[in-house]
Amino acid sequence: MKFGGVLLIVEDIAIATKYYQEVLEQQVTMDLGEHVSFENGLALQTNYGSIVGKELTTTPGANxxxxxxxxxxxxxxxxxxxxxxxxxxxxxxxxxxxxxxxxxxxxxxxxxxxxxxSMAEVIGNLIEKGLSTEAIAKQTMCPVDYIETLRD
Structure with missing residues (x-):
């Protein structure tokens, strides 16, 4: 099985699409009106209950x-x-x-x-500060091998 992405169920697809495009700079790859997909694997869907054949309740701010x-x-x-x-x-x-x-x-x-x-940026900053690979591994919990690839 391969994970394909995340679908957010939204009330207003136009508002959500605009937000992800304009605020978060996500690029739309497909817009079917009630379904919008972005190039990063994120998708938005409105009217989801009609797809699954069941009335669903969403809880905004459920965290x-x-x-x-x-x-x-x-x-x-x-x-x-x-x-x-x-x-x-x-x-x-x-x-x-x-x-x-x-x-x-x-x-x-x-x-x-x-x-x-990104952790690559974090590690790069720590390398620039002169920290040893071992010190960076201890602080970031990243494998030494990964840190070494960023030193090259």
Missing amino acids: TFQLYFEVEGIQTWAERLAENSEVTFLHSIKEYPWGQRSFRIYDPSQNIIEIAE
Whole structure:
């Protein structure tokens, strides 16, 4: 079995599509009106009950999962999104013990979206600071072999 992606059930497909395109810069690969797919494997669907033959209830803000996106220049992204009235922050940039920084926002359906710098970027920054491979492995919990590939 191969995982194919994530489908979010949304009330208003137009608002959700606009948000993912304009705010999160996702590229649409297919727009069927009630279903929109993006190049990253994310899809949006409205009128989902008619597909499964059962009336379903959604709970906005249920906080039962999050979508995870990686960006370069996290500070710039956070500042740009903070200026956008369509964006609601769950929290501002936090740095975690393993050195990665991220922030979380809500989409129009109140799904949590984490926006983070990649671990490759985190490790690259630690390499630039002069930390040894072993010290980076201890802090980031990443395998030494992976860190060594980033040193090359």
